[in-house]
Amino acid sequence: MTASLASIDPFLEDALALLGPRGLTCDPELVSPWLTDWRGRFTGKARALASPANVEELSQLVRLCGQHGVPIVPQGGNSGMSGGATPDQTGEALLLSLRRMNHIREIDAEAGRVTCEAGVVLQTLHEAAEAQDLRFPLTLGGKGSATVGGLISTNAGGSQVLRHGSMRALVLGLEAVLADGQVFSALTPLKKDNRGFDLKQLLIGSEGTLGIVTAATLRLLPAVAERVVIWAGVSSLPAARTLLLHCEAMEGETLEGFEVMPQASIDAVKDHMPAARAPLEGRHAWHVLIEVVADRAGAATLRERCEAMMADAFEKDLLEDAAMSASEAQADAFWLIRETVPAAERARGPAVQHDISVPVEKMPAFVEITAPMLEAEFPGTEAIAFGHLGDGNVHYHVIAPQVTDGKAWNANEGKAISRRVHDLVTQWGGSISAEHGIGQLKRDELVRLGDPAALYMLRAVKQALDPQGLLNPGKLI
Template sequence: MTGLRPPDPALLDQLAAVLGPQGFVTERALIAPWLTDWRERYHGETVALLAPNSVEQVEAIVRLAAAARVAIVPQGGNTGTVAGATPPADGSALLLSLRRMNRIRSISAQDNAAIAEAGVVLSDLHYAAAAIGRRFPLSLAAKGSATIGGLVSTNAGGTQVLRFGPMRALVLGIEAVLADGSRFDGLATLRKDNRGYDLRQLLTGAEGTLGIVTAAAVRLVPAIGSRAVAWAGLPSPQDALTLLRRLEERTGDAVESFELVPASALALVLANIPGARPPLTPACPWNVLIEAVGSEGGPDPAEGLAACLASAIGEGLVLDAMIAASEAQAEALWRLRESISEAEKIDGPSLKHDISVPVSEMPAFLEREGTRIEAAFPGSRIIAFGHLGDGNIHFNLLPPEAAERSAWIDAHGEAASALVHDLVAQAGGSLSAEHGIGQAKLAEFVRLTDPVRLAALGAIKRALDPQGIMNPGKLVPLASDGKGQ
């Protein structure tokens, strides 16, 4: 951040004139909720929250900030888990909220595409797609507050990556304001475009460090004709992976979600989420939530799913299973899975790790390394859940039950997370599968990342943001050559 300055009164007056009273907020009570990350571990400050309602206003903001050498931190729904949208604690940056830019500019069943502004909430895009007989095939627990701009900027994953890939695979085009205030207009919904470097992909997952995403063109797919949701209990993660491969062989692309839930995670949900009920009795050591879908007029996915589960139970691969008999029951099963993070938060502080390893290595990793970590930190408990089919697991470490959690994390958290990340690296994995780097993982990212990759990231950052005003302190480490980010 070499050479950056705090915003002065002259700049603030200019921004107020551009944005008007609805878009220029300095009242502390209105800003305060947006100064803390979702996990409430990082706390920032800012003298003003900027809330533009058009791309033209974003352009004007960035031009003024660039001229004044003032940093900008873009923010969507503020549901990220790595503090990537939290401003610095010294109040030196302006916080730019995209939530007022919430229009769906176009949506087409013929193109199987929608153009949504950065502030569009994910669930609103789901509803808009459903209204034309289509769907946007990315969903996650925070769908009621996560925004399209944030999903693009973090390359979000979710529960349907198994079939459709992460956000990167669903973005057809991007509109973004770059660090000099110019607009990159790349919203064409082209499936093929070979005009050199793919700036759309460069901006996806950049966490606002190269420019501010103001809109995205995204891919839609046909609406679901029918679906079947099942909960199965299994002896081990390896059995779960075996079941997934068998389902794929017998049902083709029907299986869209395959979520691993250990007994410990389910117990947290049952203890902390009102109305939650166990799907199977007695409890099983490991569970999977499965969703299979069928097209309109196609085969009923429930038949293939039921036949496969019955066969697996007969062989002892699956201990017990149930298929939802109604939409209400299906949603209740999904709530069990989607409430795990909330239940953990209610239960108390923990160390959260969003990791990925090769899919074939994941079952052994969970059992071998989980035991190793718990042995290294006696009394600690691993809760590992999530997207087994794409090798992405939320590998969380809970302090000992008798410990004061915050104090234990202060004393042991850094070493425990370092051990987790070391083991992931040894397995050829990543310390960030779908949540990004932000500021929470920056030091570990630098420690474990190939210097060639780091140098390339720094070179791209300096080329597109030479002053370092775009979300400084996130994703890209400070350069050692004195040039800043």
């Protein structure tokens, strides 16, 4: 099929000659699964699906696209949340998969770093690091499909940002193909390098609009020798914030995760997953999941320190009840409840989801003030917030009342709710995208609410590095 189409499309003819039948296909059965984002919100069309085997092939392919004026939509695991890897409806774009570029080039255990290609799946990276008694300190629910290139392009976060930062903080070096086909190669990490702009940081979080990430050198840490996961019940979100400060003061950098969930989310998980067992017997306005870890040096005393931390919290009346994991299986069971919250919320029916952040110290007040405000402005809705309180990022869902047409509700009232949420976030000095990127989902909202100077700079950089506008058009800016 590709060969026959190539005979009437000069670009496809040249691309097929470059990549071969394994690297280029127009077969609908092979292409169509990648034309819709995993949330089912966006579906597009593509000229073909290209899967180069290495950076040299990709460099030549990008040059070829420039010569023919063919837009490129890069795609990793297609697990993004904002439609950033889905082509538009014109069918002009080339869908670019980097999943064949999946080699781990080197692990330097002594230096604590790994160099791997963009198509490496996060779970595979975790396993490779663990085999060297190391770990890559970023994880998320989609680790079985998310790729290194996608994580870098969207500056992904996850549950360990509190201690280790987002992807931006974990990238030591980068390799990418630019819009003209040049290969930007800066994989060798330097502690000090003062040769102008930090160009790798320009590419991180750019969602494939400035260059196509092909490989990266990433930071690794010693493997966790011991971890304790604590489930606590508190009376309010401000109380959860006070508990966070207490845990930070007592355990510092060993505190790796601090997640919050309202009772409504726990109820939704139990309805969605009847076999799930709530860690606490009673009901609490808010539930907190705390993870504390130690390497070999601190493993022997970790549990004792955690017990002291929680005993002190009880004495200071910072929580209502708590349970501490007694095994790895129980720790995983605690986390499974947290990780099931998004699916449980979706099962309740139509909703609009928002990935937002405000300054960490303001998040409790933001939720407590704006949730009832939204419920009053949009009768019958329920505003639910859950997520990473420690870094000021919550997933802010507004659940629809019982409706017969969920798509129509999302297109009308749901859209109005999202605008209102984004207005409120902006008023509070926050961001309309904390960790999921802008993509095409929030592009217009970024234009509407973004700082004019910042938007000018974004557009100027885009124009300078991609003057033809061929890299992931219609996304971000």
